[in-house]
Amino acid sequence: MDLRTPPPDLYGRPRADTFFRFLTAFGDRYSPALGGPLLRRSPRRPFSRPTPALQLVVTARRRAAADVVELTLADPSGGPLPPWQPGAHLRLALPSGRERHYSLCGDPADTAAYRIAVRRLPAGGGGSVEIHDTLHPGTRLTARRPRNGFAFCTEPAVLLLAGGIGITPLLPMVHEARRHGLDWHLVHTGRSAGTLPFADELRALDPHRVHLRTDDEHGGPPTGAELLAHAPRGAAVYCCGPAPMLAAVQRALDGSPAASLHFERFGAAPITDGEPFAVRLGADGPVLDVPADRSALDVLREARPDLAYSCHQGFCGTCEVRLLAGTADHRDRRLTAEQRAAGALLPCVSRAAAGETLVLDVPGASDRPRP
Known part of the structure; x- marks a missing residue:
């Protein structure tokens, strides 16, 4: 991909418009309204059919860290899967009927399989527990095509900051950064070494650019300034992690060498301006x-x-x-x-x-x- 070319749209298709202006405008052109007719659409838009669901099968499963399971998903017929870009999510329909989004964490150049990693959250909404307990090799699933709301724009210098399972959308960005010869660094933080998914894989990519930092070895979580100290001057920062980590990075950004910040949250942002x-x-x-x-x-x-x-x-x-x-x-x-x-x-x-x-x-x- 030419570094001057804007990233593709939410579904991985090339497009010619400015990414940041129109990112949130891409989605389904129309969808069936609940219990009613199709939602209206502009007559100037060409008619388009709904994108069919993907049929997938679990082909491999392994433990990626404490309470984290990694799944490899492929086309049951062995055919190639739709392309995707770093930061993309896969919307899975689980056997129970639950639907959950998980970041693709493999190499975008690999069209033979998708990879996701899920941390078990016993007090969550049940999706992670279902995946850990029921999804084994041979399980069939359906999914929506990958959709991107945390796109990687391949700036010349980037700093990737991951907190725990937040490494999942950032690992494909590492592959893309290496592919394009960017000046990149990754900091992966967690409570202890055993909680860091893909630690060995990351070290093997480039031990000089990958920094694994655990709370138990440093007396607690890192400050935003400590994390941003790894940024090359003028770097774009991509951050995915828990809310305190994001808040710390946001507060420290102006005093750092970095120039911009892109981030993805684990969950909903706190409501600070709501009215009853x-x-x-x-x-x-x-x-x-x-x-x-x-x-x-x-x-x-x-x-x-x-x-x-x-x-x-x-x-x-x-x-x-x-x-x-x-x-x-x-x-x-x-x-x-x-x-x-x-x-x-x-x-x-x-x-x-x-x-x-x-x-x-x-x-x-x-x-x-x-x-």
Whole structure:
């Protein structure tokens, strides 16, 4: 890939427009509305068919670190898989019906297989536990094609900062940086050596550019300044890790040699500017209060535990519901203006003004007894 060429779109297809201007505008051109007709689309757009799901099979499984399992996924027929770029996610449909996103952590040049790594989270939403307990070689899965919301732009100098399982989107960036001869450095942090996935693989890539840093050997987590001290002057920083790590790097950026910061969170960002509002389940259903510091999705799932979700960041679209009435503050990175105008809403991040009530068509809401 020419370094002057903008990264491809969310699905790995080349495109000619400016990446950062249009990154969030790419998604599904249209999708079936819940229980209704297709969402409207501009008549000037060419008609396009929905992208078919990928059929995958688990071909290998191994322990990558303490409580981390690595899975290799391939086409059951042995054919090549769709191309992808560093930072891409794979949306897996698990046997239980759960849908979860996982960063591809292999080499983008390898089209024979995808690789993901998942840390077991017993107190999570159940997806990681299901993967650890049930996905073994021979298991068949379906998935959406890789989609990218954390694209690597191949700047001449880069610093990659990973916290624990946050190494997964950054490892492909290392492969791409080496392929293009960039001035790159990687810092991988964790509680102890046993918790760092792919440590041996990283050391083998370039021991002089890879820095493994553990809390138990250094008396605690690193500061943002310590992490950014590894940056070449003018470097672009790519960071994926827990919220305290991201916050530390953001605070220290201005005083570092780095020039810019790109990051991906493990989960939803803290709500710092929210107002309390309410959601109603259906036109005449129960009204649920949404506090200023909680998401509508969290409140909805208390009433509808079976409501599907995945990323909590307005990226994947799994939790989409239909807005029947009210004025929403859309904060997602997926829906187009047309989809929003037609009623699509992602409750994981979308909010409303103080005192507003959003009337939502939530799957199965009419089946619940009214208060």
